[in-house]
Amino acid sequence: MFFEVSVNLLNKKPSITDIYPPNGDSDRNSDAWLPMEKTKRVFFVTKLSNTPDLEMLTMPGVLLEEDIEDEMGEPIIVCCKEAKAGCKRGSLTAGLSPTERRLRELIQVGAYGAAINHTAALLALYGQGRGKQGHRTTHSPQSLQIWYIRIALLVKIKSFAVAQAEAQPFSQLEKPDIFYQYYPELYGNRTGSMASFNFRLLLAELPMICGKPKDSLRKLFCIWATIKRMLKNLKQGLCEDGSSSISDTDKTNSLKLWTIRESKVMYSIVNCSCSIKDYALAIEMLVHLCERDGAPKHVLLSALGRLHLQTGNISDAEVCFNESSHCGSNSVRGLVDKGLLAIAQNNYEEAYVCFQQANCLDPSNIMILNNMSVSLFHAGQTKEAIAVLESAISSKPVGGVHESLILNLCTLYDMQSSRGIMKKFALLRQMSKYSADAPTTILEKLYG
Amino acid sequence: METEEHLLALKVMRLTRPTLASPLPVTCDSKDLPGNLLNNSLQQDPTAVPGSETIAIGQFLLLPQNPVNIYLGETFSSYICVYSETKQNVYNVSVKVDLQTSSQRLPLANNPPTSTLTSDQTVNTVIQHEVKEIGTHILVCEVSYQNSAGILLSFRKFFKIQVLKPLDVKTKFYNAENDDVYLEAQVQNITSGPICLEKVALDASHLFKVTCLNMTHTGESIFGKVTLLQPQSISQYLYCLTPNEKLISDVKSLSGATNIGKLDIVWRSNLGEKGRLQTSQLQRMSPDYGDIKLSITELPNFVVLEELFTFKCKLVNNGERTVDFMLYLENTENIAWCGISGKKLDPLPPHSHKALEFKCIPLVPGLRTLSGVKLVDTFLKRTYTYDELGQVYVVLPEGLNNHQ
Known part of the structure; x- marks a missing residue:
């Protein structure tokens, strides 16, 4: 359900045509967006060669003064030098000119810090680099893509304040210079948003990510409203903005695309309502999502069940889990849900048995091993709990060295002896081998 | 030290309870510059739930x-x-x-x-x-x-x-004319997060029978499907308590029955963390009945203008001696009585009661009060006046109604 758009490309490396396909219906479909009235007025004004107010323009610039250094501090340098060396692996080799291909490579190896530095260099080529915020500039789909990647990666490395400050000039991508209509001399009659839909969604989610979920909720509902208007036009046989009629195939394709995007926004609203603890809204949205045509019911019902568990509503959670397995969720899913239910009933022994059975069916699943370990700990078996997590890391180091798993392991180490710190450094050494960037929160935990 | x-x-x-960790979902379309790279990294994240990677309701247990x-x-x-x-x-x-x-x-x-x-x-x-x-x-x-x-x-x-108080429970009692007691209970969530009220029940003392008034006729909760209570929010419950037969027949002990029962509340919060509270014995104000009590046992809600209707009362002697009563009926502008005024009643022994039946004709439409009943204790020469025995709604005869 998540990325149906791209599902057939999943195992294929993106080629240039995937990224910049020739203009056509598919472009119109995916770029479509309805500008606000205020924005439309500017399109009209610029046709008469008047310059719009500066406040109607998008003037971004890189704010981060210096390149991102890896986060490893002094204790690490002293304790394990190889960690630092490992984390340097992904950085930009001096002398190479910045390219989008290089940027993709950095993202692929997970060197997000270096990739962010790379975006700064690329944006400088567009005149939107350091110190350019507040200066007039010209946007293109390419420059907006770089911005999108930059903000997305800043979020991924949890540099929320920077992400928020650099995203601020884009507002909600409603300003006229983000639309093709603003540049008739360059794009002719092409209409729609030059910024991708995912950038729009990310900007709406950003306040939530930065701890202001209420702002996000309003923005997400605005996006949803616009999508609903476009879907209404499409259902009437018109193109997204309602300006002209379209062929049936075109209509089918575009309806499919925008219905998927609508689901995506609804998922975001679920996430947002969970983060403000408005569980009633989250439940309502999930029930609504379940009822949609072609919805992945078993997955959504299981999520709804877990949501009920979080609120403490055990009986409804059980109903949802049962329905989920009737709708065809697999046995691992069922066992994990059963284990979580046992935890809600304060029965960690039974939870362990459920996770262990799931583990037999899917032995390499890190999540299941982790849940086994947590159940063991609650049942008073720290030593065994540690052993499970350590074996998870050594059997699958790439996935195992995960922030949440490390946090759990560090908590267990702390519990067991005063020699926890040495074990934590050993962990750090291991982390440096497998991940290019060490997440900050883990480092704090490791130092602690 | x-x-x-x-x-x-x-x-x-x-x-x-552990929490359920989930990744921060950042995704791309295949048309975006990183193609599926960010999606793939999300799918490989062990805290993501396969099939619902972008929903932040996880399954990966994280120790607090x-x-x-x-x-x-x-x-x-x-x-x-x-x-x-x-x-x-x-x-x-x-x-x-x-x-x-x-x-x-x-x-x-x-x-x-x-x-x-x-x-x-x-x-x-x-x-x-x-x-x-x-x-x-x-x-x-x-x-x-x-x-x-x-x-x-x-x-x-x-x-x-430091153990904190989770709920604030406020109660109010109403003593109804027919000896029922209504209990109104407000349960306020004063914890820092939402809670799910799993059970709110009144464990009544053995003297009363409880009817829970928080269900619809079809047996559904009046609070709807979700019993979630946000911080500072209040849920209000209503119960009706009917005294048992033995208690009704003995006004002294009915008056003394102030222990109503206890409220039993069970709630759950984060991942099923359970809490349970029982209030102390709830006390109502004891109703003051006096030695002689006349109360309505049967009365129609609606009566028709100028048509005879009947209602029944219970006369209770709660005193220590047998009482002889004279019953007087005084017509008012609303009602004309149909019966004998100045009738001597049979002697009423101590701690006993008898049923009385009255007939009357309503004279004025609308909501009217039954008044004008007088009892005189012939020994003490004491008069008991009942000017607010009950109320009836007097409607016009159907034919008249239709003409209007």
Whole structure:
């Protein structure tokens, strides 16, 4: 359900045509967006060669003064030098000119810090680099893509304040210079948003990510409203903005695309309502999502069940889990849900048995091993709990060295002896081998 | 304070429910510059749920990273680990855990001693205790052991726990004319997060029969499907209590029956963390009935203008002597009585009651009060006047109604 758009490309490396396909219906479909009235007025004004107010323009610039250094501090340098060396692996080799291909490579190896530095260099080529915020500039789909990647990666490395400050000039991508209509001399009659839909969604989610979920909720509902208007036009046989009629195939394709995007926004609203603890809204949205045509019911019902568990509503959670397995969720899913239910009933022994059975069916699943370990700990078996997590890391180091798993392991180490710190450094050494960037929160935990 | 060095050390961690971790979903379309790279990294994230990667409702258990409040009625659970700080063996290790509240000291664990503890072994204890008092609690952990020379050593550690009040329960009582008692209970969530009220029930004293008025006719909760209570929100419950037969026939003890019962509340919060509270015995104001009581037992709600109707009353003698009554009926502008005024009633023995039937004709439409009934105690020459016995709604005859 998540990325149906791209599902057939999943195992294929993106080629240039995937990224910049020739203009056509598919472009119109995916770029479509309805500008606000205020924005439309500017399109009209610029046709008469008047310059719009500066406040109607998008003037971004890189704010981060210096390149991102890896986060490893002094204790690490002293304790394990190889960690630092490992984390340097992904950085930009001096002398190479910045390219989008290089940027993709950095993202692929997970060197997000270096990739962010790379975006700064690329944006400088567009005149939107350091110190350019507040200066007039010209946007293109390419420059907006770089911005999108930059903000997305800043979020991924949890540099929320920077992400928020650099995203601020884009507002909600409603300003006229983000639309093709603003540049008739360059794009002719092409209409729609030059910024991708995912950038729009990310900007709406950003306040939530930065701890202001209420702002996000309003923005997400605005996006949803616009999508609903476009879907209404499409259902009437018109193109997204309602300006002209379209062929049936075109209509089918575009309806499919925008219905998927609508689901995506609804998922975001679920996430947002969970983060403000408005569980009633989250439940309502999930029930609504379940009822949609072609919805992945078993997955959504299981999520709804877990949501009920979080609120403490055990009986409804059980109903949802049962329905989920009737709708065809697999046995691992069922066992994990059963284990979580046992935890809600304060029965960690039974939870362990459920996770262990799931583990037999899917032995390499890190999540299941982790849940086994947590159940063991609650049942008073720290030593065994540690052993499970350590074996998870050594059997699958790439996935195992995960922030949440490390946090759990560090908590267990702390519990067991005063020699926890040495074990934590050993962990750090291991982390440096497998991940290019060490997440900050883990480092704090490791130092602690 | 401990100053001396010990061969053993102790760590305590409060066990609260784990949380469900989930990744921060950042996704792309295949048309975006990174193609599927960000999507792939999300799919590989062990905290993501396959199939619903972008929904932040996870399944990956994360041990609590921040302290969580503890509330009255919840179960306090702690992990106590004793580990060795030396290479030598330590003998007869025993761990004793007590909880000191403001009023008492509760033993929570006193395990049989571990005869030998090597340097890489630990003694693990998990304690659970339902907290029944508000305020400061002290967890007292005492470890005693023998070193290799056989000398008995011990140390203690103290941990402070603040128990908070989770719910605010306000009650109101209404004594109805027919001896029923209505209880209105407001349950307010004063915890920091939303809670799910699993059960709110009135355990009535044996003197009353409870009817819960929080269900619709079809048996559904009036609160809808979700019983979630946000912080500071209030749920309001209504109960009707009917005194049992024995109590009704004895006004003295009915008047003295002030113990209503207890409210039993069970709630759950984060991942099923359970709490349970029972209020103290709820007391109503005792109704003052006096020695003689006349009350309505049967009365129609609607009566037709100028048509005879009947209602029934119960006359109770709660005094210690037999009473002789004269019954007088006085017509008012609303009602004309149909019966004999100035009739002598049969003597009413102490602690007994009798049924009376009245007939009357309503003269004025609308909501009217039944008044004009007088009883005179012929021995004491005392008059009891009942000017607000009950109310009826007087409607126009159907034919007349239709013409209007």
